Structures are given as structure tokens and as C-alpha cells.
Amino acid sequence: MPSLEAAEITAGRLHLRPWRPYDADAVHRLCQDPQIQRWTRLPSPYEHAHAEDFATRQAPLSWVQGTGAPFAVVDATTEELLASVELMHITAQGEAEIGYWCAAHCRGQGVASQAVAAVCRWGFGTLGLSRIEWRAAVGNVASLRVARKTGFVLEGTLRQALVVGGGRRVDCWVGSRLPADPTPPGRPPHRSG
Numbered sequence: 001m002p003s004l005e006a007a008e009i010t011a012g013r014l015h016l017r018p019w020r021p022y023d024a025d026a027v028h029r030l031c032q033d034p035q036i037q038r039w040t041r042l043p044s045p046y047e048h049a050h051a052e053d054f055a056t057r058q059a060p061l062s063w064v065q066g067t068g069a070p071f072a073v074v075d076a077t078t079e080e081l082l083a084s085v086e087l088m089h090i091t092a093q094g095e096a097e098i099g100y101w102c103a104a105h106c107r108g109q110g111v112a113s114q115a116v117a118a119v120c121r122w123g124f125g126t127l128g129l130s131r132i133e134w135r136a137a138v139g140n141v142a143s144l145r146v147a148r149k150t151g152f153v154l155e156g157t158l159r160q161a162l163v164v165g166g167g168r169r170v171d172c173w174v175g176s177r178l179p180a181d182p183t184p185p186g187r188p189p190h191r192s193g
């Protein structure tokens, strides 16, 4: 895969940028949240070394290898780290998968939805992707809500197709968004506070 040029995206009050080594402390702190450890593929327990490896090695390598586009989502004014949105498993055929988490203290404000919508626009527009897939453990209704709000179409359930919570294999919902799919109306603004 050809390298991807690390990108920055501004979306309302959010700024999406590549991860930097200095993000490791905040990533480690925010990923202690039980919901993130329960529903994502991050290692659990999530040690500082995991965050350091992610911010200093894995994330930059994804861009260089052209296999992923991992974005830190920060407040455009304060630069506080709010969330993570990543295109993963990018293929030469134009497919990718999206993954995300949001800091516990700023959930329910549209942060994930707005950042996911921005990354999809960038993925279809700049990268020319043909399909972005979304997977979430069955029961992760907050993630399903974000996917629906950002135009993903639920396609079904895959049996035992996802490993979350540091090693739990579970059934997962699968959905996708195609370039021509409509953006649902009323994309929420990022509300502060």
C-alpha cells in the first residue's frame, strides 16, 4: 500500500489530527474508562506502555504503511483530547473499517458523530474509498446510534466475529456506508459543556 499523507481536518469546534507521542499520557488516562475497555479491541487492562506504543509507533506506522488513518480528536480551541476516530484495514481495493471511542466526560455531545462524519467525508473524498465498514459488539447501542446518525446502514450480525474487552469473543453488528449513501439530516453540532 502507498503511504498516506498524514491529514488534519477541522470540523466545527473539533480538530482532527495525527497522534503525537505526547498524547500517550492522555490516551492512557482516558482509556481506563470501563466502557472503552468493555466495547473496543484495546488491550485490557490498558497499561501505559500500550498507550505509548500506540502514540509513538502504531499510529505513525499506519500512515506510513497506508493501512490506516488514525486521528486524535481534540477541541479546536483548547486542544484537549476528546476522542479517537480511525480508519483501519485500508485496502488497495478501497475498503476500510471505522473505529472510535470518546472520552467519558464529553459523551452525548455529538463529538463522536461529528468526528466520524468528518472522517467518512475525508475517506470518500480524499482517499476515494468505496466502502467503509462499521462493526460493534451486539448491545453497544451508543456505537450503533453514532453509526446510524452518520449514515451507516446496518447489514446484520456476524457470529463471534469480534474480540473485545481484552479477549472476549462476541457476536457483532456489521454495517457499512457507501459514498452515495445520504448523510442523515440534522448532523448534530458539537455542544460544549
Ligand SMILES: CC(C)(COP(=O)(O)OP(=O)(O)OC[C@H]1O[C@@H](n2cnc3c(N)ncnc32)[C@H](O)[C@@H]1OP(=O)(O)O)[C@@H](O)C(=O)NCCC(=O)NCCS
Pocket: 035, 036, 039, 040, 099, 100, 101, 102, 103, 106, 107, 108, 109, 110, 111, 112, 113, 114, 135, 136, 137, 140, 141, 142, 143, 145, 146, 188
Ligand atoms: C460510542 C461512543 C464513541 C459515542 O460517543 P459520543 O460522543 O457520546 O457520541 P454522540 O454524542 O455523537 O452520540 C451518542 C448517541 O448515543 C446515544 N446513547 C449513548 N448511550 C446510549 C445508550 N446506552 N443507549 C442508547 N443510546 C445511547 C446518545 O443519546 C446519542 O444519541 P443522540 O445524539 O441521538 O442523543 C462512546 O459512548 C464511547 O466511547 N463508548 C465506549 C467505546 C465504544 O463503544 N466505542 C465504539 C466501539 S464499536
